[in-house]
Amino acid sequence: MEEYHKDVEDFLKNLKDDVISSRNNSLMDVNKNMFMLYWRIGNLILIRQDEGCEDEIIGTISQYFKTQFPNNLCFSEKNLKAMFKFAEEYESKELVEDTASKIGWSCSIVLVNKVKNSDERIKYMDEAVKKGWTLGKLAREIDLKCGIEGDEEDNANGGQKSSDDSPFIKDIIPDEELTKPARGREENCSLILNDEYLMDFINCISGERSRYFQDQFMKCTVEFFLELDCGFALIGSKYHVEFTGGDSYIDLLFYNLKLRCHVAIELKVGKFKPEYLGILTFHLSILDESVKSENDSSSVGIIICKDSEKLIVQYAFKNMEESGNNEYSLNKNIPVQFQGILPTVERIGRGIKEKLEFV
Numbered sequence: 415m416e417e418y419h420k421d422v423e424d425f426l427k428n429l430k431d432d433v434i435s436s437r438n439n440s441l442m443d444v445n446k447n448m449f450m451l452y453w454r455i456g457n458l459i460l461i462r463q464d465e466g467c468e469d470e471i472i473g474t475i476s477q478y479f480k481t482q483f484p485n486n487l488c489f490s491e492k493n494l495k496a497m498f499k500f501a502e503e504y505e506s507k508e509l510v511e512d513t514a515s516k517i518g519w520s521c522s523i524v525l526v527n528k529v530k531n532s533d534e535r536i537k538y539m540d541e542a543v544k545k546g547w548t549l550g551k552l553a554r555e556i557d558l559k560c561g562i563e564g565d566e567e568d569n570a571n572g573g574q575k576s577s578d579d580s581p582f583i584k585d586i587i588p589d590e591e592l593t594k595p596a597r598g599r600e601e602n603c604s605l606i607l608n609d610e611y612l613m614d615f616i617n618c619i620s621g622e623r624s625r626y627f628q629d630q631f632m633k634c635t636v637e638f639f640l641e642l643d644c645g646f647a648l649i650g651s652k653y654h655v656e657f658t659g660g661d662s663y664i665d666l667l668f669y670n671l672k673l674r675c676h677v678a679i680e681l682k683v684g685k686f687k688p689e690y691l692g693i694l695t696f697h698l699s700i701l702d703e704s705v706k707s708e709n710d711s712s713s714v715g716i717i718i719c720k721d722s723e724k725l726i727v728q729y730a731f732k733n734m735e736e737s738g739n740n741e742y743s744l745n746k747n748i749p750v751q752f753q754g755i756l757p758t759v760e761r762i763g764r765g766i767k768e769k770l771e772f773v
Contacts, residue, residue: 438603442516445606448615449515449522456501459494468498487614496523503532516543517602518609521552528556546602631681631720634769635666638762639679644755645672655700664697672755675711676701682719686726690717694730695742702732714756715742718766725767727759 455475462471472494479489487493503526504510514522517539529535542552606612632651639646646668653667666679678701680694694715701713715730728744731752746759757765 441603441607444616445518445612446511446515448519448612449510450507452497452519453501453504453507453510455494456497456499459498460501463498472498483614483618486618487611488618493611496526499526503535513539518549518606519611520549520609521547521605524549524553524556528553528560543602546605548605628681628683631683631766631770632666634766635679635681635718638765638769639668642757644757645670646677647671649676655697655704657700662697662700664701667701670714670755673711673714673752674709676705676713677716678713679716679718682717683721684719685721686717686719690719691728691730691742691744698730698732698742714752716762717744718762720770725763725770727762729756729759 459468459471459475462468472491476489476491476494479486483489500514500522504514513536517525521542525535525538529538538552538556541547541555547555636648636651640648647670649667649669651666653664655662655664664678665681668677668679669675670677678694678697680690680697682690694717698713698715706713712732717726717728717730719726728746729748730742730744731749732742748756748758
């Protein structure tokens with residue numbers, strides 16, 4: 415029995431090692447692709463340098479990608495200038511693929527800015543990978559090589575440099591530890607994964623998929639309500655409403671010809687959150703105050719929330735029964751006056767879920 419448990423333990427450990435190795439290899443591939451993209455962009459800007467308009471093209475690229483990937487570091491003017499400088503320093507595609515992309519982009523920016531000699535730069539890269547240096551550690555090692563001292567760590571040591579402050583000096587650790595580069599390389603992979611530029615680059619990719627799904631989610635919802643043949647007419651998507659001090663947008667706004675009321679739909683992806691009701695009721699109040707005519711009934715709201723496991727549907731109706739309480743509240747049950755026209759939450763959930771299966 416003991417032998418069996420030992421075999422299982424070894425099996426699981428090997429499996430875990432395989433998972434980590436595969437993850438790290440995939441991560442390094444993504445990082446390499448990002449470096450190659452940045453190198454190509456940098457070279458495109460370099461071509462414009464001969465025409466004297468590199469600043470103009472940097473501004474144009476940055477403004478364009480702000481609309482495509484808002485709040486993303488990858489295509490900021492600062493990072494585009496870093497790509498430009500990177501391409502200046504690395505003329506060889508092979509050098510970028512085989513060497514430069516072994517570290518994070520943030521570390522690469524530091525190396526390009528601080529180390530002018532290409533051979534020295536490669537030495538720092540090798541050390542950073544082997545020992546799993548953080549961005550701060552790399553910058554510190556370079557500064558110490560250049561004779562810059564007196565940083566916070568030195569102050570903490572009473573102004574005395576520790577024995578491993580000089581770059582590439584053999585750390586005072588047992589020799590057997592020096593023969594285990596895997597720990598440093600694994601740490602390097604972890605640092606690359608947490609590099610803010612790589613995170614933003616990955617978000618560019620996942621953001622595209624997220625936007626595609628949201629577009630399809632909206633399309634499927636519109637199709638479902640129009641196919642009901644219950645009087646739903648689409649007014650618009652991302653419908654603009656104004657309020658004192660700002661603007662807001664309703665994901666989908668319908669008008670029901672049979673009920674003579676507006677139907678506002680909020681589409682959410684991810685776990686259902688209570689604050690969604692606040693957003694929906696806020697929109698319904700604006701509709702009742704500024705869009706609804708005298709002959710219209712109070713607006714109706716629907717929240718449709720899709721997470722990885724299920725699709726949640728909730729109605730929001732104005733409470734007209736309690737005296738003095740005209741607030742909206744979530745409800746799965748449809749009031750009598752709306753029954754037979756508004757679909758049940760079960761029907762909405764089933765219908766949209768079926769359509770999403772083909773996305």
